[in-house]
Amino acid sequence: MSANEFKVAEAAALLGVSDDTIRRWAADGRLTLREGKGGVKVVDGRELARLASESTLEAEGGATFSVRNRMHGIVTAVKTDAVMAQVDIQAGPFRLVSLISSEAVEQLGIKVGKAVFATAKATNVGVEIAS
Secondary structure (H helix, E strand, O other): OOOOEEEHHHHHHHHOOOHHHHHHHHHOOOOOOEEOHHHOEEEEHHHHHHHHHHOOOOOOOOOOOOOOOEEEEEEEEEEEOOOEEEEEEEEOOEEEEEEEEHHHHHHHOOOOOOEEEEEEEOOEEEEEEOO
16 A cells, blocks of 8 residues: 555545444545555555545534644645645534645655644644655
8 A cells, every 4th residue: 555545445535534434425526435454455545635635525424623623634635836835624524724834745745645644733733644
């Protein structure tokens, strides 16, 4: 499994939905599951990012987050110029936008389809690579 592929359970956690929802979306043709190592079904991170950015996703099970918490999500877009970058993240049903330096984007290897943690306090959103 490559760094930008996610098992069904991981994909579900990133989008704040159930494993069954991911499988149902695959059956409906909204995303493609392929067989990874050991026969485990995986989804490509770029495809997951596309799905996440198509529309706001509804949280299942009434998930709530505090701004003091880290939010696990997937990068859906990265726009950079010489100095600054805009990183869009879908964390469950929440779309977050972080403005960070282009240098940080490069050093962290942030790209569409990458799993990250977003941390928020007041109006600032930080980005940390999920391992």
